[in-house]
Amino acid sequence: MQVRVELFGRLASQSGARELTLEMPVGATLRDVAAALAERFPVLTWVPSICRPVRNLEYVSWDTPVTADDEVSFIPPVSGGV
Amino acid sequence: MQVRVELFGRLASQSGARELTLEMPVGATLRDVAAALAERFPVLTWVPSICRPVRNLEYVSWDTPVTADDEVSFIPPVSGGV
Amino acid sequence: MKLCMQGAVFVQITSDPLDPAPLMRLVEGPDMGAVVTFSGNVRNQNRGREVQYLEYDAYRPMAEREMRAIGEETATRWPCRIALQHRVGRLELGEASVLVVAACAHRAEAFEACRFAIDTLKERVPIWKREVWQDGEVWIEGAADAPVSAGTDASR
Amino acid sequence: MKLCMQGAVFVQITSDPLDPAPLMRLVEGPDMGAVVTFSGNVRNQNRGREVQYLEYDAYRPMAEREMRAIGEETATRWPCRIALQHRVGRLELGEASVLVVAACAHRAEAFEACRFAIDTLKERVPIWKREVWQDGEVWIEGAADAPVSAGTDASR
Numbered sequence: 001m002q003v004r005v006e007l008f009g010r011l012a013s014q015s016g017a018r019e020l021t022l023e024m025p026v027g028a029t030l031r032d033v034a035a036a037l038a039e040r041f042p043v044l045t046w047v048p049s050i051c052r053p054v055r056n057l058e059y060v061s062w063d064t065p066v067t068a069d070d071e072v073s074f075i076p077p078v079s080g081g082v
Numbered sequence: 083m084q085v086r087v088e089l090f091g092r093l094a095s096q097s098g099a100r101e102l103t104l105e106m107p108v109g110a111t112l113r114d115v116a117a118a119l120a121e122r123f124p125v126l127t128w129v130p131s132i133c134r135p136v137r138n139l140e141y142v143s144w145d146t147p148v149t150a151d152d153e154v155s156f157i158p159p160v161s162g163g164v
Numbered sequence: 165m166k167l168c169m170q171g172a173v174f175v176q177i178t179s180d181p182l183d184p185a186p187l188m189r190l191v192e193g194p195d196m197g198a199v200v201t202f203s204g205n206v207r208n209q210n211r212g213r214e215v216q217y218l219e220y221d222a223y224r225p226m227a228e229r230e231m232r233a234i235g236e237e238t239a240t241r242w243p244c245r246i247a248l249q250h251r252v253g254r255l256e257l258g259e260a261s262v263l264v265v266a267a268c269a270h271r272a273e274a275f276e277a278c279r280f281a282i283d284t285l286k287e288r289v290p291i292w293k294r295e296v297w298q299d300g301e302v303w304i305e306g307a308a309d310a311p312v313s314a315g316t317d318a319s320r
Numbered sequence: 321m322k323l324c325m326q327g328a329v330f331v332q333i334t335s336d337p338l339d340p341a342p343l344m345r346l347v348e349g350p351d352m353g354a355v356v357t358f359s360g361n362v363r364n365q366n367r368g369r370e371v372q373y374l375e376y377d378a379y380r381p382m383a384e385r386e387m388r389a390i391g392e393e394t395a396t397r398w399p400c401r402i403a404l405q406h407r408v409g410r411l412e413l414g415e416a417s418v419l420v421v422a423a424c425a426h427r428a429e430a431f432e433a434c435r436f437a438i439d440t441l442k443e444r445v446p447i448w449k450r451e452v453w454q455d456g457e458v459w460i461e462g463a464a465d466a467p468v469s470a471g472t473d474a475s476r
Contacts, residue, residue: 008379009448010459014470043470050461057382059444073379077462079442079449090223091292092303096314125314132305139226141288155223159306161286161293184357185341194364194413200434201340201357202427208350257350271358275435278356282427 001026001068003033010076011051015041024066030055031062033072047074083108083150085115092158093133097123106148112137113144115154129156167247173235174247177224177291182251182260188267191245196267198274202282204262206255211309216296220252220261223290230289234281242277244268250291261293323403329391330403333380333447338407338416344423347401352423354430358438360418362411367465372452376408376417379446386445390437398433400424406447417449 003024012018022036030053038045051074053062059075066072085106094100104118112135120127133156134141137148141157148154167174167190174190184201192199206218231248238246247265255261264282268274293304294312302309323330323346330346340357348355362374387404394402405419420438424430449460450468458465 006379008446009377009450010461010466010468012377013450013459013468054379054382054446057385073382073446075379075446076448076459076466077464078445079376079447079460088223090290091221091294092305092310092312094221095294095303095312098314136223136226136290139229155226155290157223157290158292158303158310159308160289161220161291161304184344188340188359192361192414197361197363199357199359199361201355201359202431203344203355203357204427205348205353205355207353207425258348269363271360271438275358275431279431 001066003028003066004069004071005033005037006071006073008073008075011044011047011074014043017041028066029062030060030064030066030072033066034062034074037074051076083148085110085148086151086153087115087119088153088155090155090157093126093129093156096125099123110148111144112142112146112148112154115148116144116156119156133158169245169247170232171236172239172245173232174249175228175231175235176249177222177227177231177252178249179251179253182249182263184260184263184265187247187249187263187265191247191265191267193245193267195269196245197269198271199265199267200271200274200278202262202264202278203260204282205260206257208257210295210304213295213297215257216298217257218255218261219294219296220250220255221292221294222250222252224252227289227291231285234284234289237284238266238277238281241280242266242268242273244273244277246277246281248281248285250285250289252291325401325403326388327392328395328401329388330405331384331387331391332405333378333383333387333408334405335407335409338405338419340416340419340421343403343405343419343421347403347421347423349401349423351425352401353425354427355421355423356427356430356434358418358420358434359416360438361416362413364413366451366460369451369453371413372454373413374411374417375450375452376406376411377448377450378406378408380408383445383447387441390440390445393440394422394433394437397436398422398424398429400430400433402433402437404437404441406441406445408447
């Protein structure tokens with residue numbers, strides 16, 4: 001199945017991509033998507049240890065399964081400060 | 083000696099005066115000025131029990147003595163709220 | 165009108181309508197990452213009464229002096245630039261009676277500085293409001309209502 | 321542009337300069353006696369570095385959704401009308417990156433509502449800033465710096 005991944009901030013600047021589609025097996029979780037992403041862009045291996053996973057605009061857990069046409073993203077710590 | 087008294091808020095609206103000069107004996111305190119004010123305007127007898135005394139733009143105690151040409155006022159609870 | 169700060173503090177009592185924008189520009193600075201603005205506006209009701217308008221009276225020289233002292237104390241406790249402005253005279257519903265704008269490096273201190281300044285202003289700056297309804301009026305003296313004219317019986 | 325609230329909440333992500341005045345007018349209301357505004361501005365220095373400018377990137381649909389959820393939660397906890405606005409793209413020193421304006425009946429709740437909303441926004445709304453100096457740049461990820469390009473060694 002096809003899963004759409006949206007990339008922002010450091011993920012976008014390091015990979016050079018803002019959006020891509022990954023082919024994932026049925027039953028894949030957010031953790032599996034992050035692994036597939038790191039396979040595509042080895043520079044993004046830090047993602048699982050730093051980011052929070054998001055599915056269809058909502059924070060979810062790494063064990064959440066994805067389904068076809070889901071929109072997935074990985075959220076590094078946000079802007080914080082001031 | 084002459085002491086100038088400034089009246090605001092309820093003191094002004096009840097007395098009809100915003101400023102007056104009172105003749106006070108040497109050694110008079112803020113408490114004495116308030117008593118003299120209530121003598122002039124009997125409607126202002128509530129002043130000592132409600133107000134804080136001010137001399138030359140500063141909050142002081144009722145026992146503070148006044149001197150000639152001092153500017154005195156009595157401050158009801160201020161606008162508060164919101 | 166050009167507004168000027170004395171040190172880190174600007175204070176003003178005015179009968180003109182208040183506008184937060186020039187005060188915000190005034191206190192902003194290159195290392196001020198957080199600007200917190202308080203605006204106190206005239207409500208249409210108070211203590212169960214339908215307010216028509218308010219009339220603010222001030223002991224102006226003392227009020228400005230107290231506002232400056234509060235600004236200085238605030239800027240000492242939380243490094244900041246701060247503006248305090250109070251309106252006097254007749255105010256209609258919805259109009260702002262008081263503005264406090266505090267600019268600090270970070271947001272926690274900007275919130276604390278602004279809150280401290282408005283709380284202290286409301287405690288000790290000699291400004292009073294007369295609340296006018298359809299069929300009556302009172303001076304608001306802290307938590308109490310007080311009669312405006314001598315003839316009225318005090319309700320306290 | 322005409323701004324519209326949905327219920328008690330207005331949210332917007334925009335690349336235009338931010339202006340608190342229309343947001344303040346938007347949330348004001350006849351029984352709102354207290355309006356507290358937070359403006360987060362670009363500082364000229366951060367973590368000992370001289371900042372040249374910032375570039376904000378957002379996951380826009382999610383960020384708007386999170387901002388709305390924060391607004392709704394705030395308005396449930398403190399009866400208020402609230403506006404949250406965040407800018408994206410390149411911001412120069414001194415420019416505002418985020419505005420939160422909360423209008424309540426009384427000031428204690430207006431301060432608390434505004435503070436809660438900006439604190440929560442900074443925790444969970446997916447917006448990132450890239451800090452650019454004369455001779456380098458980083459993504460600010462919470463308390464950490466993170467390298468912008470793949471070639472750079474991560475400093476974390």
